[in-house]
Amino acid sequence: MSLYPPLLSIFLLLSSTVSATAATAADSPLSSPPSAPSPSTSPAPKLPTPSPASTSPLDPRQVTALDSLNIPTPKDPCAPQPHLSFAATCDSSSPFRNLLSLSLFNCSGDVALSSDALKSLSTLTSLSFLNCPIPVVRLPTELALNLRSFSCINSLKKLTGVWLSRLENVTELTVAKSSVTASGPSIILNNMRFLHSVTLSHANLSGFLPKHWHPNLTFVDLSGNSLKGEIPLSLTRLENLVHLNLSSNSLADTIPSTIGDLSALQNLSLGSNSLSGPIPESLSELSGLTHLDLGSNQLNGTIPNFIRDMTSLKYLNLERNNFHGVLPFNATFIQKLEVLKVGENSNLCYNHSTLGSKMKLGIAPCDKHGLPVSPPPAKDSQSDSSSDNSDEEDYGDSGDKKHHHGPSKIVLGVAIGLSSIVFLIVFLILLSRCCK
Incomplete structure (x- = not known):
């Protein structure tokens, strides 16, 4: 009787194994191999899910x-x-x-x-x-x-654009820090009709951005290449796009005025290009934006007020451009940011009465006319500069200081000279009397 429990357990185990085998035999790829869908007629493919239970x-x-x-x-x-x-x-x-x-x-x-x-x-x-x-x-x-x-x-x-272009049914494509020989990203992406996420970063790509984009895209990263030309308007029609990174290229012209049509956008990185012109007003419509990088370009004009109303923003880089005027940010807005970069905009200044004189932004405070009072101090000479400024505030113009101290030294010199003469005369008189 003591053998029955083990035998019963083995029997139940074999029964469950046979049942599982029968249930999955019909789905075996050996009996019906999967066929790739036709990109023009089939719906977006779905990834099969592995089953850890199979032995x-x-x-x-x-x-x-x-x-x-x-x-x-x-x-x-x-x-x-x-x-x-x-x-x-x-x-x-x-x-x-x-x-x-x-x-x-x-x-x-x-x-x-x-x-x-x-x-x-x-x-x-x-x-x-x-x-x-x-x-x-x-x-x-x-x-x-x-x-x-x-x-x-x-x-x-020796990866080529033609080699990658044969992956017609991919939904996710990532190529980073790998050199690709191609005349541009278009030759890679044109036939990928199901693509949701594409990263072609630091891939030695040249040429222009594609004119046509697949509407299902949610993630685009083409950073760190040598792409040139303008940002096409077709890129701003991707309603599902959440992440757009075109930084560290050679893109020129202006930021498209329709950039605000990317209503789902959370990350916009256009830094380290040659973009010019002002920040477009439509950017204010991107209420979910958390990351905005426009640094190291040739953007100009004033920084728009609407940026301080972008409540989701955590990272803001506007440094190394040609912005001018008064920085429109208050202390509350700056404190909620995790990163703020506005330095190296020589004609940009901040209101020290609003932000305080101790705020270190890499730009000068404004004078009463809204102009920078002086260039921002260098880091190495910050303490010396502070000392010089305090001296100037205490004593005014340096020329006045020289004029003030000059006469005092002359009078002192004359007094000392006269005292010496008087002392010499008295000494000689006393000496002559002693000799008699």
């Missing part, structure tokens, strides 16, 4: 493919790995699981991509490389169309 082994073909790439493969590639060079997730298919995502980190020189091996990994929907400077190979068409997410950070040698 089936990985497809032997994919194990062989991983081995051929010289990737150190653990006994169970689908299990969380303690090291930092390999990570994967799998589906719950039976009798063999299939890879859904593959991430390679800090690749050694032995890792080598192979088109044949990648063909066996066509079930992947996510592929990532981090610090893997290995040569690229042509992606098999089935894998290229099946990918929904692609990431390449400081990785992949």
Whole structure:
């Protein structure tokens, strides 16, 4: 009788395993491989969700493919790995699981991509490389169309825009600190109709910004390239855009007057370009903006009052431009900011009666005419400058000080001279009497 409980437990376990296998067999990619949707007719693709409950082994073909790439493969590639060079997730298919995502980190020189091996990994929907400077190979068409997410950070040698453009069905594309040979971002992005998030940062891109953008975009980062020309009006029609970073390029002309149409925008970074003209009034309509960087441009005019009414703002950079006039911010607005940069605007000043004389903004206080009274002091000579200013306030003009002290020294000199003569005469008289 003591054997029944263990036998009963084993039976129940086998029953549950058989039930799970039967339930998932119909969804196995081996019986019906996934087909990539046609970009022109299919809805936006969705990423499959892996099931951690499955205990089936990985497809032997994919194990062989991983081995051929010289990737150190653990006994169970689908299990969380303690090291930092390999990570994967799998589906719950039976009798063999299939890879859904593959991430390679800090690749050694032995890792080598192979088109044949990648063909066996066509079930992947996510592929990532981090610090893997290995040569690229042509992606098999089935894998290229099946990918929904692609990431390449400081990785992949000889990457081209044409290579990236074949990832037609991705919703997330990230290429950062990886040189891409392309005439501009358009050749990469034009065919990606499902794209929601794109990062092409510090990728050595030149040329112009695209004229056409896919309306589903919520995140755009093209910073740190050599893009030139103006910001196209089509970019301001992306109603779902939350993050726009075009900083550190060579963009010129003015900020589009329709920038306020980006009603969902929370982060706007246009710093370190060659943008000119005033800050457009429509910017006041971006009530959810938390990050605004317009620094290191050639913007001019006065800083508009509406900026101080942007209650969500936490980061504000307006430094190194050509703004003039009185800074329209009060102490309450400045104190709620986490970062404020307005320095190196030589014709900009602040109202010291409103902000106090101890406020360090990198700009001079205003005189009664709203003009800077003096250039902002250098950091190294700040204490000396303060001392000089206090001396001037106590004694007035330096010329008056010289005129005031000059006569006192002359009188003192004459007095000393006369006293010396009198003393000499008295001494001689006394000496002559003593000699008699």
